Amino acid sequence: MKNLTKIAFAFLLLAGGMIxxxxxxxxxxxxxxxxxxxxxxAAMMGESTLTIHFDETTQTTEMNMMSGxxxxxxxxxxxxVKDTKMAVEVxxxxxxxxxxxxxxxxxxxxxxxxxxxxxxxxDKNEVKEIAGFKCYKANxxxxxxxxxxxxITDAIAPQTPLKExxxxxxxxxxxxxxxxxxxxxxxxxxxxSKELPKDCFVITGEGYTKVTxxxxxxxxxGM
Numbered sequence: 615m616k617n618l619t620k621i622a623f624a625f626l627l628l629a630g631g632m633i634x635x636x637x638x639x640x641x642x643x644x645x646x647x648x649x650x651x652x653x654x655x656a657a658m659m660g661e662s663t664l665t666i667h668f669d670e671t672t673q674t675t676e677m678n679m680m681s682g683x684x685x686x687x688x689x690x691x692x693x694x695v696k697d698t699k700m701a702v703e704v705x706x707x708x709x710x711x712x713x714x715x716x717x718x719x720x721x722x723x724x725x726x727x728x729x730x731x732x733x734x735x736x737d738k739n740e741v742k743e744i745a746g747f748k749c750y751k752a753n754x755x756x757x758x759x760x761x762x763x764x765x766i767t768d769a770i771a772p773q774t775p776l777k778e779x780x781x782x783x784x785x786x787x788x789x790x791x792x793x794x795x796x797x798x799x800x801x802x803x804x805x806x807s808k809e810l811p812k813d814c815f816v817i818t819g820e821g822y823t824k825v826t827x828x829x830x831x832x833x834x835x836g837m
Contacts, residue, residue: 619834621796622686639806640669645801652797674814682714689815709830710822723794730757731781744788745803752783765789
């Protein structure tokens, strides 16, 4: 479970900052999550998805892992990561993470996302269709010398990261392929909708235990 929690947070960090809410106004993108190079962790993940909901002021990520056995929801005001709210349901237990934004920033160290990017090059001859959009390849060079692959579309406005980064993509990413300590992670968009579901920007339900991020990780490590 501890390893699965690390994988979940790594996918959340890859998703962070992908939305240009002011340009897109509102919408939802659902991604299929895949992990290769780590058969045990991949089997534990099972069927997993991540959906991003956004409007002009707020971004929500909803992750569904192990076919619903682990659910994670983060709600972040655009431009104010420190006020992020997070709720987790795992095997019948419900947690609300206190001061999740600060902890998420600390957890991002060492994770290969745009925070660590130093350069980007585009190959518009390398194209594929993803979720109904024509996408082309972007190679993002990281500070450690590795390269992450993004397939982006010009049909959706470029991203505005939730926090400042050196590299900004020219289009919106509908597929991300990156190497992490957990294995090679791939996020591929399967659908895009302009409609937002009800209550996507609030934590709903009762029975949550309020814990710090450290307390939550300790709980997961003991399972």
